Amino acid sequence: MTTENKIKYFENREDWRKWLMDNFETSCEIWFVFPYKSSGKKGILYNDAVEEALCFDWIDSTTKPLDKDHKIQRFTPRNPKSTYSQANKERLK
Template sequence: MAIELAELIVRDAAAWRAWLATHHADPAGVWLVLAKKGTEKPTSLTYDQALEEALCHGWIDGQARRRDEATYRQRFTPRRRRSAWSKRNTGIAERLRAEGRMHPAGHAEVERAKADGRWDAAYAGSASIEVPPDLAEALAAEPKAQAMFETLNSQNRYAVLYRIATAKRPDTRARRIGQFVAMLARGETVHPQRPTSESEIGDD
């Protein structure tokens, strides 16, 4: 049974850092309350600040949820032992280390990732990730899947590319590509998506 995380509101980035210094070893994590743009109530902590402090303490962000008109909740948890790193976060972590801001827990996560290969295997973020040649070839061989892929919104496109990019073994990668091509050929998506037109993908 999944554990419902507690909600946490802190005043600012310094308060978030102080909380993490005390609680970074807690296994569950929290729903951190962040204010939307244009307001500093009940917190002035921004998402970027929250992420930096999380990385300093060996934590990572997760999904976001709406809370009310002025705030939302961002999930932060300790990084799991085999958790993949993004290229964006490796860059941030390197900067934080150079600035001397890393807590020992954050240093340990970086060194663990470098030792087991996850650091070098860091994946591109949604803004820069590209379609790899092996997926492009598989899509080209299945016109219905290719047509469906071209209609995907950014969330669904990244869901496919991320899962392929983070496959740890060649056979796992090949299997995922096959599964996604078959899924797309059936007109299905990872996340619900409104159709782009009234016509069905693949109709003659």
């Protein structure tokens, strides 16, 4: 896996899925840009992003503020030895 530290904005769920299809085996992380609800900016919904990630056995973790309108959330491949969170177990049903 590469060790890049990418911050990326996706306009729609399909673009996120395409990135995952192209990169899930070679990337070790991505920092996904989400707009704050209060910003009024468009973006993929958190739950939709997590559902797509789970299809490729990727999970979300750390969140950090990016600017006044956006936050970034880290997505990485799930460690095969780890267990899914309860929320992700529900999403996978």
